Amino acid sequence: xxxxSATHDMSxxxxxxxxxxxxxxxxxxxxxxxxxxVAMLVGNGALVIIAGWISWFVCxxxxxxxxLALAFWHRAxxxxxxxxxxxRQERWQQVRAALQSYLQQPHILWxxxxxxxxxxxxxxxxxMVTPFLHSLGYGLVARGILTGAVGTITGIGGSILGGLIIAxxxxxxxxxxxxxxxxxxxxxYAWLAWGKPDLYAVAAVAAFEQFAGGxxxxxxxxxxxxxxxxxxxATHFAIGSALMSLAATIAGxxxxxxxxxxxxxxxxxxSFAAAVPSLFLAFFLPAGLFTQExxxxxxxxx
Numbered sequence: 001x002x003x004x005s006a007t008h009d010m011s012x013x014x015x016x017x018x019x020x021x022x023x024x025x026x027x028x029x030x031x032x033x034x035x036x037x038v039a040m041l042v043g044n045g046a047l048v049i050i051a052g053w054i055s056w057f058v059c060x061x062x063x064x065x066x067x068l069a070l071a072f073w074h075r076a077x078x079x080x081x082x083x084x085x086x087x088r089q090e091r092w093q094q095v096r097a098a099l100q101s102y103l104q105q106p107h108i109l110w111x112x113x114x115x116x117x118x119x120x121x122x123x124x125x126x127x128m129v130t131p132f133l134h135s136l137g138y139g140l141v142a143r144g145i146l147t148g149a150v151g152t153i154t155g156i157g158g159s160i161l162g163g164l165i166i167a168x169x170x171x172x173x174x175x176x177x178x179x180x181x182x183x184x185x186x187x188x189y190a191w192l193a194w195g196k197p198d199l200y201a202v203a204a205v206a207a208f209e210q211f212a213g214g215x216x217x218x219x220x221x222x223x224x225x226x227x228x229x230x231x232x233x234a235t236h237f238a239i240g241s242a243l244m245s246l247a248a249t250i251a252g253x254x255x256x257x258x259x260x261x262x263x264x265x266x267x268x269x270x271s272f273a274a275a276v277p278s279l280f281l282a283f284f285l286p287a288g289l290f291t292q293e294x295x296x297x298x299x300x301x302x
């Protein structure tokens with residue numbers, strides 16, 4: 001399932017970049033992330049609530065039926081990008097050429113560091129939100145409402161707003177401010193672990209953190225798209241997405257052990273510390289990384 005999910009993600013990303021004109025990609029990135037958040041609303045909200053009310057069997061059965069229906073609908077309505085057939089040897093040569101061109105981009109070490117570290121704090125936090133809410137006494141239905149419904153709705157708003165901000169002021173001008181909001185939202189969970197407030201405060205924190213995460217996701221998606229060169233869009237985006245997922249997986253894998261050793265409050269503070277490097281990178285990223293953006297949109301002087 002993990003392999004199929006990752007393959008599907010890469011296909012969706014490549015399709016988006018190959019089909020949509022370059023000038024519209026940044027503007028639609030917020031809508032694209034919002035669509036993903038809607039899916040999260042269904043998966044983490046509605047289906048979890050159904051699992052709590054009825055059973056996990058019904059939850060997974062409904063999920064399977066929805067995915068099957070979406071597959072047939074997409075097959076019928078989505079346009080087919082122009083793809084030139086190639087032999088297996090030619091395809092491997094194209095992959096090698098794409099990897100080489102990706103690593104030969106100016107300031108690529110800065111870009112790789114940013115991709116790997118941008119969501120580090122969020123990755124620690126995300127892995128432990130459900131166990132933390134469970135430790136506060138919130139069951140399946142309550143968690144489905146808090147993180148699935150309330151949180152995802154605000155996450156949709158954050159992703160749309162992030163896309164609009166980037167399209168209006170450019171990624172270079174907005175990247176640091178949006179990264180700050182994403183990073184400091186982690187501290188709200190540290191406050192929850194310290195004070196253990198009521199349901200309304202928990203809902204407010206979940207909503208704010210998801211909103212900030214939506215802003216951050218819009219930043220990262222546009223940053224990854226700007227690393228894609230003509231002719232290698234899908235492969236370049238797949239490379240960036242894989243690096244992002246690798247960092248998140250490694251961070252999430254250690255989260256449970258750290259919670260056992262530190263407790264939730266200190267763990268969330270550690271999660272914020274893991275987000276600090278992304279702040280420095282966002283502030284000091286070389287202007288050369290945004291040359292493509294300046295030339296494409298004419299937002300900033302060359």
